[in-house]
Amino acid sequence: MTRNKTYLLTLILSGAAWVCPGLTGQTSFVYEKGKMFTDVTAFQMEHSIGLGTQQTPVYYEKNIPGKQQTVSYRIEIPAYKQGIFFSRDSRPGDYQWPNNTNRLLPWVFNRLDDLTQEAYPGIPSNGAPSVLGDALLLELADGGFLFAKVVAGENSISWFQVNKDGSLTAYLSTLGTDNLASQAPVLLAEKGKTVYDAIHKAYTALIGNREVSALQKRTDKDYFEAFNYLGWCSWEHYHFDIDETKMLNDLDGIEASGLPIRYVLIDDGHLANKNRQLTSFVPDKERFPNGWKNIISRKKEDKIKWMGLWYNFCGYWMGISPENDFPEKIKETLYTYNGSMLPGKSKENIGIFYQYYIGTLKDYGFDFLKIDNQSFLLPLYMGNTEVIRQAKACNLALEEQTHNQQVGLMNCMAQNILNIDHTQYSNLARVSIDYKKYDEDMAKSHLFQSYTNTLLQGQTVWPDHDMFHSSDTVCGSLMARSKAISSGPVYLSDSPVDFVKENILPLIDEEGRIFRPEAPAIPTPESVITNPLKDGKAYRVFAPTGDEAVSLICYNLNTSPSHHQVETTISPADYSLRETMSGRAAPQAERILLYDWEKQTAEVLTADKQIALEGFTDCLFHLCPIRNGWAVVGIQEKFLSPATVEVIFSSPKQLKLNVLCPGNLRVWAEGNSQQELRTIPVSHPGEITINKQ
Known part of the structure; x- marks a missing residue:
């Protein structure tokens, strides 16, 4: 099947209530290791639920029949191109849903029934996808996006089940021996023009509904002070x-x-x-x-x-x-x-x-x-x-x-x-399974899961990408940069005698304070609905950094030797992603400076820039707007250079900055038909004034 083919799931309703075969007794929900809850005994409701067609974001059932522990619904899915099903992996004999632990994984599909096939490529270092899950993200045939998730009521919880024929069932249950109330919430769904819009609208609705959540926006909550600093x-x-x-x-x-x-x-x-x-x-x-x-x-x-x-x-x-x-x-x-x-x-x-x-x-x-x-x-x-x-x-x-x-x-x-x-x-x-030292496939899976889950969890909390070893010879430096752009805590797990300072000092200032982005890193639009370990393409993530920059990392996470080298592009349009997580209007910048952190080079980005990625690697870039003939990169020794400076004042002739740590300050200056990337040594934090001449 081609990736861009559109599928339409058409469900034929019987017009009468249907009871699952064997509904002579209720399912025992007593939890045991290895026990599966697929195809549980349930009273099937007469009506289906159309995703994205309900009058309110949360669909409420108002007529649950009496003496029912569990009911189920056929779900009508709009025409779609591709999607992600969020569920844990299923390993025979191991714990299963709803014990998701840290294993909520993004299972990418062209058709939902892909997830039920033995040939499904999966995510290396993990088991097969569980068909019982908590959320669904679809790229629709009309170019929009739909995000749907299950919810918990006062004494009820729902979940999705992907069926072998590609259909979707929603279950609603007490998970016990008592019966459902006559009314209960079943699911939440929202559509949006972009993938970010659909998810943001869904979580805005979730946060605003106290019957199904007790949440606040991430930006409305305090962040514990210690997590701003380096830990162990x-x-x-x-x-x-x-x-x-x-x-x-x-x-x-x-x-x-x-x-x-x-x-x-x-x-x-x-x-x-x-x-x-x-x-x-x-x-x-x-x-x-x-x-x-x-x-x-x-x-x-x-x-x-x-x-x-x-x-x-x-x-x-x-x-x-x-x-x-x-x-x-x-x-x-x-x-x-x-x-x-x-x-x-x-x-x-x-x-x-x-x-x-x-x-x-x-x-x-x-x-x-x-x-x-x-x-x-x-x-x-x-x-x-x-x-x-x-x-x-x-x-x-x-x-x-x-x-x-x-x-x-x-x-x-x-x-x-x-x-x-x-x-x-x-x-x-x-937001992910544990990181393991020297395990390349697990590191790749960890990055994919962390960034994708941040699309969801990052609406209400800062993401924790787990600890890491600075001494990891497979990916210590790469992991350090991922921690930097993640926005979450940075805590080491090496033996103190094994600390590699080259992978640690670029993360922090002299007091151990982490240079953090303004919002969590998430995938760029083309990298959201993709399996970067299998699709033969580059994987890109971004975060807003400092007063006005966008930091972007390009990865090659492919596991096949045939994709040892992949290529991608960086576009001036990538800068418009800066306010994606904030919901504010996209910033406007006539011209963008592209700074390559590793090479320490800069160029004005006037067209797409081709990037080659060989092996398990990453490339960190900063997109900095050029305003009044200035572009502020920041301290070059720190991964998130733009987060090391604050712009106080800018005019065509003068730039005033507050520099937050010592190092070599990189500033782009234009004037009199000349362009230069200046290097200004800074011996201690504080304000600095730079003149064009």
Whole structure:
């Protein structure tokens, strides 16, 4: 099939209610590893739902038949050219939907039934696409775009299922033994002239509807101060094998490195547990015999200022042990179900538990928490009653308690809709599967997933692209640039003796503050609906940087040797993408300067510029507008050069800047029929005035 062929899915309605075969008993939603929820028993509603034709963005069902645990709908899909289905990967015997962990992946298709075929090319380093998913993005036959996603109501949740014939079903369920209310939200859909417009409109509608979300725009929420600075995390270096001595030695190593690392995150390996269930908020006494006091005492205002701690949303990986040492008042907020203790069943009990949870960790002296395994909490409740209500209340309690107690929050393994759609106060979430050192295919998949998911998650949070190793000989430098343009936190995971400063210093100023773009990096229009690991093309992403520039990275992420070299172009029109994530009017610039960061060369971009990419590589460019005969590039030693300067004043004869760090300042100057790229040494931050003559 050709890529640009248009497909129209026509669904014939029977005109009468239809019940799925075998609807003699309800599906058991008790969650087990390896259990699939494909083709669950459901009452099929008489009417279908037409995507993009409903009167309001959120489609509400107002006549759910009585005594139904689960209902389903045929979905009418408009004519489309291609699309993306967002779901986790499906690996036999492993956890399945709705435990999406960090594995919400963009599965690109020409026809929906491509996803059900054994020959589907997939995404290397991942399993096959799960046919149960949370969102759908379509490029329509008329040139527009449609974005649709499932939603959670008071005690209901929906999901999409891709069928083998290319049709789409939406399910609505309590995921338990109780019945649906007579009315409930089913899905949200919006159309737009551009892919960015469709997604932005959908999330604007989602944020504005408190029945299906508890959200704010990313730009309306505070960003925890520590995440503006360079950090370090124990996970990829040690995994579970941590103890007090190792952590103290690494704190010594970090200080001895001379790098301005300002926070440390102690990851998994410290929790007291039995059979992977939490027994105490006191850390493992064999590994941390002195608790946290010796580690917390190492905080210093001008060095490692903040300490963070990894914790598990569920208690530990399999929940909370009945053999715990919690105070009696806290034990009374828990009940036993399916082998674990859970907070509930009332909202009040859930709030009391998470107040204790967050307060206990704060009292140790931790400034922020990385709360992991969030998408597994819903499965722990599944098969019981009030499943959605309780799981959602846990998400909201986590948000409320970290906000009220002023504890920073990194959300991780938080990619089902109860997590994504309820980040009421927190402003940071992982957008991808873990990064792994020396794994080229996984690195490529990580980049693809991170940037594409940011189109969605980046509407409400800053994206976390995970930690990285500066010493990674496969892609350490490339990964450093991706962290720079991501807009998210930058935290290392090397052993301190292995730090490669050449991949670290271009990210930060002298105090460890990260030079961040004004909005998260996302794919350029032609790179949105594509699989860059398989399609033989270049992959491009962009972000607005500094006062007026656009930074753009071109990648070759292809895994086939036949696409070892690919070509792409950079156009003056790329500059108009600057305000894509803000929704503001596109900036106008008559002329654009193209700055090649690696080559440190500049040229006026008057036509498309051809770029060749050989092997697993990237090329970083800055598009800077020429105004009054000036174009400000910034400090050349920093990846995001335009983010290192602020334009105070510009006239045809003079330019006044606030330079944020030392280095070589690059400025383009035009006058008297001459053009030059000036290099101006800057010894310390501050204001500088530059004259044409």
